[in-house]
Amino acid sequence: MENRKVFLNEHTNLLELEEHMYPLVDVDTPNVFRNLFRYDEIPKIAFNDRIVPHHMPDEIWITDTTFRDGQQSRAPYTSEQIVTIYDYLHRLGGPNGKIRQSEFFLYSKKDRDAVYRCLEKGYEFPEVTSWIRASRKDFKLVKEIGLKETGILVSCSDYHIFYKLKMTRRQAMEHYLSVVRECMETGVRPRCHLEDITRSDIYGFVIPFCVELMKLMEEYKMPVKIRVCDTMGYGVNYPGAVIPRSIPGIIYGLMVHAGVPSELIEFHGHNDFYKAVNNSSTAWLYGASGVNCSLFGIGERTGNTPLEAMVFEYAQLRGTLDGMDTTVITELAEYYEKEIGYKIPPRTPFVGKNFNVTRAGIHADGMLKNEEIYNIFDTDKFLNRPALVSISNTSGAAGIAYWINAYYKLSGDREVDKNSELVKRVKAVVDKEYEDGRVTVLTDEELIAKIDSVCKELHMTL
């Protein structure tokens, strides 16, 4: 009992009986949590009903991995594209630096050129950080380029330690600590990417390791960031779920038992089970200041947490955008489609072609009466994307006029009226389609073609 004492937990204000030492549990055989992860069965979510309190930090932010995890999973961006996207991220994050950092490869000359060009912009945010192989030579490179922080891979599950690195936990921990120390010796802030944390032994490896990292932080008087990597997307946010799958449980353990302050905890999610966004918001709610995201969720396999989604999560949780310019999201989507050739699936929230298009005639009717009925918020104001209705047999002249005005962004004098000749003629063509037996809604392309041909008949342009 010498190591145990009762103390007031500053996060919960509850008296707790706490073990002050979390020694490394150096097992002989890997703990791969077969009760939760049997490869020939669907992974399981178990509960022990231990409830973890909310602890949303005073300040929360987004960091970006578009050029690292994002780029890892697709054809490389050109330097020009990287610099352009970086510019957009700077504008999107706003003056308060809500998109705080972005991480860059330094492997090739092309990677480094992009970094130099982004640094030349002189923006405070997003701070340019790196991702490198963990070697003294690379730490020096980071320093020479003038970057202050680098990501270092410190995989923490026994899947990685035993099967990939072929090490014991002790060997892995000693190896990681020596690499982190070397990084700090070079004067570069380490950001430790705890890969596969949601399949790791939290109290047998992660907490003891993070306790040691916090000691290094003390020794070098330099922050050490802990990135909580839900590499396979196994994390869950259900109250009372057991670790290692519980994101609240992991964040709580890091804060309370390893003493990692919120501003040094960052969550990195993957979307394999459709949970990346919820897990990221959960990480914020339970004490991580940072969530690491990628534009449009582009990342390994099913992708990462979409950055644009967390902008709207931020606004919902904090009641303010704190200076973020959400219209840049639409500019970015257009840039990806037109310049990068990336096809955004049409139903993608906030950026897909159809994200705010109401199709059913009956819903469209509601939209015509008051667009709030079927639009999530003023998408025109925040995303330059007016709510649209699709056209079918039930749309009527008012529906067609609404569609034309919204699609062609006509307002004031340019707005078309439901009694205009254009609308009457387009309606006649549409009605004829349905009289002839059509049962589906008209696509945008079909409508545009019909409107174009009526415009030609009427010698007018929109």
Ligand SMILES: CC(C)C(=O)C(=O)O
């Ligand atoms: C490679 C690691 C750091 C990662 O991105 C992840 O764990 O998802």
